[in-house]
């Protein structure tokens with residue numbers, strides 16, 4: 297029967313539900329995102345049984361909560377815990393103002409697959425990775441998913457289909473085409489800008505650019521994205537050939553809202569890596585398999601990759617794209633981004 301939603305389609309619905317504040321069923325648990333949960337729904341969920349707050353190991357570290365499950369911690373809700381308490385654990389914005397949230401009691405033993413799937417879904421919905429879970433059966437009308445298969449599906453590579461392409465003369469290169477690719481899992485579309493008519497049997501000058509609304513569109517001085525984007529297009533224009541992938545992985549994959557939370561933490565004195573960790577994310581949540589898949593779909597097998605990030609080179613090679621040459625893409629620092637660029641060199645291995 298083809299009219300029943302597939303697993304990836306149901307996951308896409310679950311992402312939308314969580315973003316709206318609607319709980320979902322994960323196996324024998326109901327799960328809701330703390331960020332979007334209303335007080336009324338919290339009360340209804342708590343009426344069903346003892347509730348647990350699932351946090352990533354990263355967030356638990358900041359909160360000094362024991363993460364017995366390695367990459368995640370299950371915090372038991374004390375009797376008086378309300379939405380203010382939950383949000384304070386979920387969101388590090390107030391950590392410095394109200395540092396003492398504990399002592400927190402975390403659970404050990406038992407099956408954590410629903411909790412792990414819940415956190416993976418929160419990340420894939422670009423919400424704060426903090427999920428409230430209650431052991432209760434699925435309710436009519438709620439999106440229901442099996443935890444194990446959800447985890448496997450979220451870790452799997454998504455197929456990308458070309459949707460449309462057209463000529464798009466650019467300031468940097470008049471002979472350019474913009475290609476749109478759509479994933480089959482209802483997630484973000486990604487773009488490829490093909491400059492000139494690069495031969496498919498030779499390494500192409502290529503750039504994998506991750507979306508940065510603040511840098512690319514607003515000209516933010518806090519990062520190097522805008523100047524890197526322009527420099528890459530200019531180099532390709534000059535060479536007469538190239539391909540720039542514009543990947544909608546804003547904020548290294550955490551989304552613009554979480555990136556602004558990270559910026560707020562940076563204004564409190566934390567660096568770009570610490571800010572991600574305090575929010576409960578890894579330093580870099582991007583899936584670079586998408587870039588390799590798009591290059592292959594466009595017919596490229598080898599790239600001269602414009603990047604300072606050795607991880608990008610390694611990920612291309614690991615996913616079947618040869619990188620015979622890395623082309624550095626250094627732009628002059630300014631007084632707002634010098635610290636950020638230093639941290640990328642020190643902690644993320646960027647070559648400067």
Ligand SMILES: Nc1nc2c(ncn2[C@@H]2O[C@H](COP(=O)(O)OP(=O)(O)OP(=O)(O)O)[C@@H](O)[C@H]2O)c(=O)[nH]1
Pocket residue numbers: 504505506507508509519521524545546547548549550555558559568572602603604605608625646
């Ligand atoms: N989470 C987070 N993301 C940021 C921050 N500053 C910039 N970004 C994001 O970081 C990404 C920058 O990616 P790129 O320039 O493609 O990659 P890179 O890893 O720096 O490597 P290069 O190829 O050398 O530029 C974009 O998605 C930005 O939105 C920050 O402080 N926190």
Ligand SMILES: [Zn+2]
Pocket residue numbers: 508510511512519520521522
């Ligand atoms: Zn940027």
